[in-house]
Amino acid sequence: MEESLATRLATLGHPQRLAVFRLLVRRYPDHVPAGDLAAALGLKPSTLSSYLSALRQAGLVRQDRAGTSLRYAADMEGMRATLDALFLDCCRGRPDLCTPLSHPPLTGSRAMPDRKYRVLFICTGNSARSIFAESILRSLAGDRFEAHSAGTRPFSELNPFALQVLRDNGHDTDALRAKNVSEFQGPEAPAFDFVFTVCDQAANEECPVWEGQPVSAHWGTPDPVAAEGTEAQRALAFRQAYGEMQNRIRAFTALPLDTLDRISLQRAVDAIGPDGAKAPA
Incomplete structure (x- = not known):
């Protein structure tokens, strides 16, 4: 768990990889074509490809194919695992140290x-x-x-x-x-x-x-x-x-x-x- 947490945090520590992930979270649960991501962020296709590869390897992004187009979506299970690890391990599960990750119901x-x-x-x-x-x-x-x-x-x-x-x-x-x-x-x-x-x-x-x-x-x-x-x-x-x-x-x-x-x-x-x-x- 520590190794995967460190990998995810290191991956998101790169500003442009973080920008890719944040955009996919804003579009969630959409599966966004790589071309749309490159255009929205002003990235060269080869550069975007390397960022997406790193995010996929870290378990933060999923890929599927629609015809000849590769599409990407945020892997929210990976993100939840990252947040849970930070809360339960680094904060020892103490809400007085870290903001609780759960939100009150809309009631x-x-x-x-x-x-x-x-x-x-x-x-x-x-x-x-x-x-x-x-x-x-x-x-x-x-x-x-x-x-x-x-x-x-x-x-x-x-x-x-x-x-x-x-x-x-x-x-x-x-x-x-x-x-x-x-x-x-x-x-x-x-x-x-x-x-x-x-x-x-x-x-x-x-x-x-x-x-x-x-x-x-x-x-x-x-x-x-x-x-x-x-x-x-x-x-x-x-x-x-x-x-x-x-x-x-x-x-x-x-x-x-x-x-x-x-x-x-x-x-x-x-x-x-x-x-x-x-x-x-």
């Missing part, structure tokens, strides 16, 4: 019947996918959830195709606007119970530290703004993105939040994402 004072859960959806432009998620959650369960959305680099205006899809589905779009994620940071910002990224690019970026340690997950959805073709084909891409997000929001609102502990809830929201079926139970 008790955090689940008061007269209180709404606050949810934030993040994408890059905040012009379509995150706006869809905000509107759908407000429509499906606005009595139980307070929905917000933001972008890491928001557009000045919402996408007209997205607005049309929302109107076609009966949503009021008058109050919607693109917002920067910075609006939800700082001492005066509301504390969130859930934070979801809905585009790969936003998940690839360094995330802010959210007060209160909200439950977070990545629900990557293809970008309809990037769709090409005729106007009808582009409109179809937005309808498909809306439908995919609607299915995820329905699954989310069906979760028995008052009965799930933190670990079970995290697994449940991970399973709603695109690669959720691949996440270990």
Whole structure:
């Protein structure tokens, strides 16, 4: 155990290997193509390959293949073993020496019947996918959830195709606007119970530290703004993105939040994402 712990800590002690691992954790449980990792981190393929090889040998990253593409995911069992070893060995299992690794369940004072859960959806432009998620959650369960959305680099205006899809589905779009994620940071910002990224690019970026340690997950959805073709084909891409997000929001609102502990809830929201079926139970 000491040898494997030392290997993992030494592997993560390299700043760029740590950056690869952190990105994969942000994208978890997604299996990310090597090309996407290289592009997101600005690494040469050969350099990335050596980092991934070291992380795999240390038991921190898993690899699979989809056609001709190699894909990678964080090995959370390896990471849990590392954290357990640090807590049980180095800290001798004493919570007064090391912060406990377990989190309280999302129950008790955090689940008061007269209180709404606050949810934030993040994408890059905040012009379509995150706006869809905000509107759908407000429509499906606005009595139980307070929905917000933001972008890491928001557009000045919402996408007209997205607005049309929302109107076609009966949503009021008058109050919607693109917002920067910075609006939800700082001492005066509301504390969130859930934070979801809905585009790969936003998940690839360094995330802010959210007060209160909200439950977070990545629900990557293809970008309809990037769709090409005729106007009808582009409109179809937005309808498909809306439908995919609607299915995820329905699954989310069906979760028995008052009965799930933190670990079970995290697994449940991970399973709603695109690669959720691949996440270990």
